[in-house]
Amino acid sequence: MxxxxxxxxxxxxxxxxxxxxxxxxxxxxxxxxxxxxxxxxxxxxxxxxxxxxxxxxxxxxxxxxxxxxxxxxxxxxxxxxxxxxxxxxxxxxxxxxxxxxxxxxxxxxxxxxxxxxxxxxxxxxxxxxxxxxxxxxxxxxxxxxxxxxxxxxxxxxxxxxxxxxxxxxxxxxxxxxxxxxxxxxxxxxxxxxxxxDVELTLYTLSPLPFMMLAIYYVSQTINKKSELVQQQQSRLSAMVQETISGIRVLRAFHREDHYSTSFTDESATYRGKQLNLVRIDALFMPVIVILVGLSTILTVYVGAHKVMAGEISPGVIVQFVFYVNILTWPFAVVGWVTSLVQKAEASQGRINEFLQTRPDIQTPAQPVTFSAGTIQFDHVSLNYGDSGVKALDDVSFTIEKGKTLGVIGRTGSGKSTIAQLMPRMMDPTSGKITIDGKELSTVSLSELRNQIGYVTQEVFLFSDSIRNNIRFGCDPSEEDIIEAARRADVHDNIMAFPDGYDTLLGERGINLSGGQKQRISIARAIAKNPDILIFDDCLSAVDTQTEDRIIKGLRKVMQGKTSIVIAHRISTIKDADQIIFLDQGKVMARGTHEELLAQDGAYAALYRKQLLEEADPKV
Ligand SMILES: Nc1ncnc2c1ncn2[C@@H]1O[C@H](COP(=O)(O)OP(=O)(O)OP(=O)(O)O)[C@@H](O)[C@H]1O
Ligand SMILES: [Mg+2]
Known part of the structure; x- marks a missing residue:
């Protein structure tokens, strides 16, 4: 307990x-x-x-x-x-x-x-x-x-x-x-x-402890077996759920038969476990009935002797038999109640386990005040403990207030990791990140995050209206919402839906294309009007022309704001005040677009390749 x-x-x-x-x-x-x-x-x-x-x-x-x-x-x-x-x-x-x-x-x-x-x-x-x-x-x-x-x-x-x-x-x-x-x-x-009558009482009650024990053991067995049934049930549900969510892939790969067979197998296991349980379950009532019967017989037998001897009236026998019946149910549930308590104990254990987890990332007791000024990464490294991957290796850069940093690099080079470090989704393994000269871990988390508009690489939209998705970060006016959608070049798309901004997304509503989703999440970040903007590869799903339009729209939004723009395509970031080129967590090159081209290194090579691809997508 x-x-x-x-x-x-x-x-x-x-x-x-x-x-x-x-x-x-x-x-x-x-x-x-x-x-x-x-x-x-x-x-x-x-x-x-x-x-x-x-x-x-x-x-x-x-x-x-x-x-x-x-x-x-x-x-x-x-x-x-x-x-x-x-x-x-x-x-x-x-x-x-x-x-x-x-x-x-x-x-x-x-x-x-x-x-x-x-x-x-x-x-x-x-x-x-x-x-x-x-x-x-x-x-x-x-x-x-x-x-x-x-x-x-x-x-x-x-x-x-x-x-x-x-x-x-x-x-x-x-x-x-x-x-x-x-x-x-x-x-x-x-x-x-x-x-x-003391003697009669003892006779009458004597089978009840046995009943309690018997019921306890039967209940324990029932519990174990139903636990197994539960587990199998979860497996089945998980399987069905995966089949439903992956039905398109399943059809495309023509794996229906394979899945049907495994489902039949799992179902058969479930049935077996269920039958196993039923067999024990069926024991439950007979055990009670036999022991209650025994108690009743004892009462009548001993009671009759006492009536004959004139010690009690005949009504007492009936009264006692009634008590046996009244007590049966509370005793019968003892086993059940025990199992309830055991299960609750285990569940509460699981709940306590994480109620007591202290998040590593917290607002310090005395947060220092800061303004959204210069951002500095000072020899920052980050190891993902479990995979042992060194995602960032001694990365340093400074973004003056109001300037834009472009981050480019191959997949897996550590770009998103930089983005996640800014709102303290995690803390660096070594090195310092400062804003306005204050280390991130010394400022208030909520204040820090309030200042940041972050478009994550994996877009997540809620099953809610488009309007509510855009206004999610704060409470912008209707004009601000529309303005943000215009800037993100998604206003016309939204207006094309019959319900406009009230269109429901997700499970209850419509599905958007990848590019539309990205643009709505951009609108969400800029509607918040934050001082710091982070765009993590948020234009990957749109074509170059749309990209151009969005970048033009964003340029105005980004004026006066400190921004980090992450991209695969150089075209997205070539106007940034400063660009860093990442490879395997290291900064390989830095400078403006022109400076990097002039260096004629990996960056210039990548740019030439991308220009060719654009001209002829088959390359
Ligand atoms: N949660 C994680 N746990 C363990 N390793 C991770 C985790 N997230 C990323 N990594 C590893 O860290 C490295 C950098 O990942 P990151 O997401 O920063 O790359 P990226 O440059 O954003 O790539 P992409 O362009 O594909 O988005 C990768 O090698 C990746 O495998
Ligand atoms: Mg990434």
């Missing part, structure tokens, strides 16, 4: 509901425990009435049933004895039976009302806790850095916020409720039974 202790703060937060739930359970159970007393009264009264049936010549005085006496004493009077004679015998017995039946019914209605409010208190509490915990997990997700997301798979993280939180809820709700219920019920029933 170590992991689950984390949740105590929530129990404390909702202590009012928890206490109320407990009280409702206690009061409600008084009625469950009292109802069998009424049944006992009925049977005892009937037995008494039968006993005196042959002596009705003279008035026979019977005691009022104990439940009537209790009720009368509660309201401060006393229940009168019942006189039976030849003329009223049948009527009185029937009326008494009806009265007791009515009392029994009232008990159950009252008990039902309490049951309702008890669930209201406890299950609602668990939903509140679930809500709080989900928010806590979600907020943590927003906090954690790129390194964390690289370590963990998306599906896993999705599971924590849905599946794991749900399992924890089963603990805070049903498990807590059934445990409280079991304790209250056992205590109350045992006390009442012990008051009537």
């Amino acid at each position: 170590k992991q689950l202790a984390y949740l105590n703060k929530y129990f404390w937060k909702y202590r009012g509901r928890l206490l109320m739930g407990f009280l409702l359970i206690a009061i409600g159970n008084i009625f469950s425990v009292y109802a069998p007393v009424v049944v006992r009264d009925g049977i005892d009264f009937l037995a008494d009435a039968l006993r005196v049936k042959n002596d009705l010549g003279t008035d026979q005085i019977l005691q009022a049933p104990s439940s009537f006496q209790h009720i009368a004493s509660w309201i401060g009077s006393s229940a009168s004895d019942i006189t039976l004679n030849t003329s009223n015998y049948a009527d009185t017995v029937v009326r008494m039976g009806l009265l007791l039946a009515l009392l029994y019914l009232v008990m159950f209605i009252v008990k039902g009302v309490f049951l309702f409010y008890q669930r209201q208190a406890l299950i609602v509490m668990s939903r509140h806790i679930e809500y709080d915990l989900k928010n806590e997990v979600y907020n943590k997700y927003q906090d954690l850095d790129a390194a964390f997301y690289k370590r963990n798979r998306t599906g896993d993280l999705m599971n924590r916020i849905s599946e794991d939180v749900n399992r924890v809820r089963m603990y805070t709700g049903p498990a807590v409720m059934y445990t409280l219920n079991l304790i209250v019920m056992v205590v109350m029933c045992t006390v009442v039974m012990l008051q009537i």
Whole structure:
């Protein structure tokens, strides 16, 4: 239960509901425990009435049933004895039976009302806790850095916020409720039974611990097997999901049969595991029925002896049998509750694990203020720890405020890595990055990121309207949105859709072409009107003519802003104030376009090649 202790703060937060739930359970159970007393009264009264049936010549005085006496004493009077004679015998017995039946019914209605409010208190509490915990997990997700997301798979993280939180809820709700219920019920029933007859109580209750053990073992086995079924189920779902998302590739490569066969195999495994589970599952009820039966037989057998000996009334046997039945369910769920707690413990363990993860990249306690001035990379190197790739190797450059740096180089040369270092998606392994003379790690993360408009290489648009995608970074006016779209040369495209800026994208809407997506993400970055702009290969999916138009549009936007423009094509960056040519993480050459051409090195060679390709794409 170590992991689950984390949740105590929530129990404390909702202590009012928890206490109320407990009280409702206690009061409600008084009625469950009292109802069998009424049944006992009925049977005892009937037995008494039968006993005196042959002596009705003279008035026979019977005691009022104990439940009537209790009720009368509660309201401060006393229940009168019942006189039976030849003329009223049948009527009185029937009326008494009806009265007791009515009392029994009232008990159950009252008990039902309490049951309702008890669930209201406890299950609602668990939903509140679930809500709080989900928010806590979600907020943590927003906090954690790129390194964390690289370590963990998306599906896993999705599971924590849905599946794991749900399992924890089963603990805070049903498990807590059934445990409280079991304790209250056992205590109350045992006390009442012990008051009537200690020996009979022991006989009656003796099979229950065995039942609990048996149920516990059966439940454990069921849990293990259902865990296996769950895993297989996930495999199946993952497989179907991949097939659906990759259906085009699958068709194009004509692999339908192959996939169908593997699906059939996986399905068969699933069926096997499921059947395995059903076999054990089927044991569950028989175990309970046999042990409850045993308890009932013992009660009747021992009870009958005691009735004969005049130690108890016959109604007590029935009362005890009722208690056996009342206790069966709470005991039967012990195994289930145990498994709920175990699962919740494991889930909470997984949740705690990353709630306690401290992101490496954080705002320092005392961030220094800065303005979006000169950006400087000072002997910056970056190793990707896991792959051992040295993505950047001693890279230095300075971009004066308002100037543009062009970055060019082959694929894998480290261009995107430079872009990611700026908004501190990661920190350099060695070297310093400063803005306005302040090291990035000393300034506020949110302020830093607010100043940056970053167009990532992999475009991501949300399943939302185009307008909301563009205004994502801030709250620009409608004119600013349109202006940004114009600059990114995508306004006309957007207007061509029937819904214009309200067009929905993604799963619920339309699909855009790669170039359209890139341009919308450019619009998103510039609509924010940041002081620093980073374009990571954001024109790769458009043709050279469109590229020219966009660059013209961007030139005005970039005026006065410090910019980093990353590209594969020299044409994209040739007007930059300074260009660095990267190869395997190293700066191979730097200067303006003209200077680099004059050096007549790799840059000039690349430029000539690209000019040729443009003239004749077959080269
Ligand atoms: N998350 C990562 N984990 C490990 N290695 C990485 C990671 N991202 C990039 N790399 C490696 O770092 C090197 C530089 O990658 P980077 O993305 O900066 O290249 P790039 O110049 O942007 O390439 P491209 O032009 O294809 O976008 C590559 O060798 C790449 O394999
Ligand atoms: Mg890249």
